[in-house]
Amino acid sequence: MKKAFLTAVLTVVLVACATSPTGRRQLMLVSPDQAIAASRTAYLQQMAAFEEKGLLSKDEALIERVQLITGRLVAxxxxxxxxxxxxxxxxxxxxxxxxxxxWAMAGGRMAIYTGLIEQTQATDDEIAQVMGHEIAHALANHTAEKMSVAMASQLGVIAVGIKTEDARAMAGAAVAATLAVNLPFSRTAETEADLIGIELAARAGYHPEAAVTLWRKMAEAGGDGPPQFLSTHPSPGNRQEKLAALVPRMMPLYEAPGERPVYPVRIAR
Structure with a gap:
């Protein structure tokens, strides 16, 4: 029985594949739509918790700044x-x-902390690199992919006789929140988000060189240890070099003439 079940699980894993925006093959046991639905519930719960604690910013100038930058990227x-x-x-x-x-959840629900902006003294171009990177995670369905990998691991445990309750719980909003915010993406997903994000920012009119200065500032902001952003976004030692190598390719997009439209992104209050 266990052998037959394991064979069925492996068959599901082999056929449940998708392709990311960069052409990379992805495991998708959880569909993007399922991840978006779970993330919506999780995001609303998280925002309610922030509001109850008085943690949603009331700084209108900062809110408008983030909204404008994010709106240009989303456009x-x-x-x-x-x-x-x-x-x-x-x-x-x-x-x-x-x-x-x-961070970003599936379906384009995002958050940025004032500590990131203040401790790095981030410019608009650098904030654009942060938000572009997070938008890229959503575009590439990285939350659904991460949930799928976790589910595949659970299915493997079931195959050796463990109860199924934990696997069924994978679809819960609480798990979606944990996966989206607390657990790191793979290095492959991070590299992919860097590539997509720097291109989005360049197309939106934000200087690609800011991707390099941002990560330098992020490392410096660590002090005695890496900031949370780095701990939840694993980074190879040569990340800055890889981003710097992308800058010449992105400059024509940044320098392209024409207006940069702004998408009406909602602000969570």
Whole structure:
């Protein structure tokens, strides 16, 4: 029985594949739509918790700044990936000066912490690199992929006789929140988000060199240890060099003439 079940599991894993925007093959036991639905619930719960603690920023100038930058990036994302026009694009500015972090859930629900902006003294171009990177995770369905890898691991455990309750719980909103915010993406996903994000930022009119200066500042902001953003976004030692190598390719996109549209991104308040 266990052999037959394991064979069935392996068959599901082999056929449940998708292709990322860079052409990479992805495991997709959880569909992007399922991840988006779970993330929506998780995001609303998280925002309610932030609001209850008074952590949603009231700084209108900062909120407008983040909204404008994010709106220009999302406009490019929707242009490149038209299906995402149906997403509930939103961003929260979390008033937490000690936390150097940002994240995105499936379906375009994002957050950035004031600590990231303040401790790095981030320019608009550098904030664009942060948000572009996070938008890229959403565009590439990295949350669904991460949930799928976790589910595949659970299915493997079931195959050797463990109860199924944990696997069924994988679809829960609490798990979606944990996967989206607390657990790191793979280095492959991080490299992919770097590539997609720097291109989105360049198309939106933000200087690609800022990707290099951003990560330098992020490392310096660590002090005695890496900031949370780096701990949840694993980075190879040569990340800055890889980004620097992309800059010449991105400059024509940055220098292209024409208006940069702004998408109406909702602000979580």
């Amino acid at each position: 490019q994302a929707v242009q490149q990936f038209p299906k995402t026009a149906d997403w509930e694009w939103s961003v929260a500015v979390i008033d937490d000066p000690e936390t150097v972090n940002a």
